[in-house]
Amino acid sequence: MRRSADLAYSAFVWIIALFAMVLLLAPTVVVLITSFTGAQTLKFPPPSWSLLWYRELLQSDELIAATLTSLKIAFWATLACTMLGTAAALGIARGRNGWARFLDSLFVSPMVLPAMAFGLALLMVFSLMSVRLSIWTLTVGHIVICTPFVIRMVSASVQQLNPLLDDCSLSLGASRFYTLRRITLPLISRGIAAGSFVAFLSSFDHVPVSLFLSDARTEVLPIKLWQILEASLDVRVAAVSGVIVILTLVGLILAARLFGLGANVQERP
Amino acid sequence: MAQRRKLEIFGETLPAMPLAAFFLVAFVAPFILLLVISLYQSAEFRGVGLHQYVKFVTDGFSIGVLWDTLFLGFCVTAVCLLLAYPLGLVYIAGGPRLRAFILFLIMLPLLTSAVVRTFAWLVILGREGIINSAMLALGLWGQPARLLYTWGGLVVALAQIQLPLMALPVINSLLKVDRSLVDAAEGLGASSWRRFRTVILPLTLPGAVAGSLLVFAASTTAFITQTLVGGGRIVLMPLNIYQQAVGVQDWPFAAALSIVFTVCIVAINWFVNAFAQARMRGVNA
Numbered sequence: 159m160r161r162s163a164d165l166a167y168s169a170f171v172w173i174i175a176l177f178a179m180v181l182l183l184a185p186t187v188v189v190l191i192t193s194f195t196g197a198q199t200l201k202f203p204p205p206s207w208s209l210l211w212y213r214e215l216l217q218s219d220e221l222i223a224a225t226l227t228s229l230k231i232a233f234w235a236t237l238a239c240t241m242l243g244t245a246a247a248l249g250i251a252r253g254r255n256g257w258a259r260f261l262d263s264l265f266v267s268p269m270v271l272p273a274m275a276f277g278l279a280l281l282m283v284f285s286l287m288s289v290r291l292s293i294w295t296l297t298v299g300h301i302v303i304c305t306p307f308v309i310r311m312v313s314a315s316v317q318q319l320n321p322l323l324d325d326c327s328l329s330l331g332a333s334r335f336y337t338l339r340r341i342t343l344p345l346i347s348r349g350i351a352a353g354s355f356v357a358f359l360s361s362f363d364h365v366p367v368s369l370f371l372s373d374a375r376t377e378v379l380p381i382k383l384w385q386i387l388e389a390s391l392d393v394r395v396a397a398v399s400g401v402i403v404i405l406t407l408v409g410l411i412l413a414a415r416l417f418g419l420g421a422n423v424q425e426r427p
Numbered sequence: 428m429a430q431r432r433k434l435e436i437f438g439e440t441l442p443a444m445p446l447a448a449f450f451l452v453a454f455v456a457p458f459i460l461l462l463v464i465s466l467y468q469s470a471e472f473r474g475v476g477l478h479q480y481v482k483f484v485t486d487g488f489s490i491g492v493l494w495d496t497l498f499l500g501f502c503v504t505a506v507c508l509l510l511a512y513p514l515g516l517v518y519i520a521g522g523p524r525l526r527a528f529i530l531f532l533i534m535l536p537l538l539t540s541a542v543v544r545t546f547a548w549l550v551i552l553g554r555e556g557i558i559n560s561a562m563l564a565l566g567l568w569g570q571p572a573r574l575l576y577t578w579g580g581l582v583v584a585l586a587q588i589q590l591p592l593m594a595l596p597v598i599n600s601l602l603k604v605d606r607s608l609v610d611a612a613e614g615l616g617a618s619s620w621r622r623f624r625t626v627i628l629p630l631t632l633p634g635a636v637a638g639s640l641l642v643f644a645a646s647t648t649a650f651i652t653q654t655l656v657g658g659g660r661i662v663l664m665p666l667n668i669y670q671q672a673v674g675v676q677d678w679p680f681a682a683a684l685s686i687v688f689t690v691c692i693v694a695i696n697w698f699v700n701a702f703a704q705a706r707m708r709g710v711n712a
Binding site for chain 1: 441447449460535540546
């Protein structure tokens with residue numbers, strides 16, 4: 159009796175787990191296959207194969223412009239939030255007082271608060287101060303959105319750091335700055351790299367805030383793709399998606415080679 | 428010297444001050460402004476009062492939209508929990524290769540753009556998509572079914588898109604469970620189901636709560652997936668806010684909607700955290 163219940167449990171766990179694995183993988187595979195279709199529709203499986211849509215992509219100036227805008231914003235936002243976030247994580251990760259804990263929950267709150275509300279609020283601030291929308295107003299919004307990832311991952315690294323190492327360096331006569339540069343930063347560099355990697359990707363991918371802060375001159379890629387998909391199920395999107403998937407795969411493999419997959423990505427709750 | 432003493436007040440948190448200042452200006456201030464604007468009576472910014480909130484409660488539409496959005500978040504979170512636990516159990520039972528493979532499967536969608544993943548679901552659920560093609564080829568369905576623009580399609584698509592956010596914290600807390608506790612339960616005669624329910628589940632509650640809050644927040648605000656997979660028929664809070672702010676240009680009402688939505692999410696966060704903490708105290712006692 160008990161053995162059959164145990165068997166049912168194992169079967170249940172394995173079937174759901176296999177289903178979850180297929181579910182996780184399927185969309186990526188589907189996108190890759192669809193991007194090589196020779197047809198005008200998103201019929202699956204594709205009736206014929208070609209690189210037609212990739213060629214089409216090279217001639218879409220608007221998509222290329224949107225990609226460049228998105229890359230620029232992601233670059234500046236990542237740079238800013240990595241510097242501000244790393245400093246902040248060093249300040250609060252070891253702090254035990256309520257002040258440090260308050261700041262910690264403030265800095266990660268953009269992750270759980272509705273980004274749509276924040277986007278609208280920021281738009282109101284800019285229009286009240288009559289600041290013209292540009293890629294810099296977008297970058298301000300993206301810095302806030304990306305900061306939680308840097309804080310989370312750098313804090314995780316700082317907490318694993320042995321504080322004695324800093325004390326040793328200081329007691330041997332090194333200055334605070336020298337200790338930071340030669341001891342602390344090298345030891346948490348993996349956390350910083352992982353944090354900025356995820357920050358970059360989430361800025362590149364972010365929609366709700368950009369929805370309010372971008373105008374015709376500053377179109378970003380995800381919103382451009384959304385507009386194309388809303389108007390018609392254009393197959394060019396498949397080619398863009400194919401490019402993004404391939405670049406992500408390359409990035410993931412590189413990251414795994416350089417830092418080891420998983421060690422940095424397992425967020426602490 | 429006085430300078431130095433002033434810095435001491437902040438103590439070790441001093442390096443966090445630049446970011447704190449930035450957040451004050453670019454995050455806290457906007458939300459305060461949002462609250463102020465929501466108190467205007469009309470779209471022309473005249474009169475002050477709770478008019479917009481009264482409108483929210485009485486217009487017979489907005490409350491339903493809010494309810495649908497929160498219910499969507501609840502459904503997606505439930506599906507993600509159901510999928511993440513078996514996945515995590517297989518992960519901890521597996522060898523290094525299976526573990527690396529599962530981690531790769533989780534990381535891949537997490538790092539691929541959400542628009543791309545949404546697009547994949549348009550291909551899968553579309554009229555000529557995979558499911559319809561397969562069902563027609565197998566002769567199970569006489570004609571293509573409408574899968575896009577349905578509630579079920581939206582929940583499944585969002586669950587797949589957000590699953591990594593749940594799977595990572597759940598796996599992380601499963602890894603921390605002391606194996607000998609599970610073995611002890613087995614030695615004392617508990618069945619697998621009972622071991623899961625009375626030992627593993629309570630011990631991994633922090634991971635499940637962290638994952639649930641992330642999935643809930645992400646799926647209730649997933650504008651792109653909601654509008655493309657849900658279509659125009661399913662109106663949810665993000666689209667509603669966007670239409671009021673950009674389409675109708677009624678900023679006070681859009682602000683009020685945003686405030687109500689934010690307060691609901693914060694309240695749910697607070698409630699779930701309080702519940703989890705109460706339960707965890709129970710486990711430790």
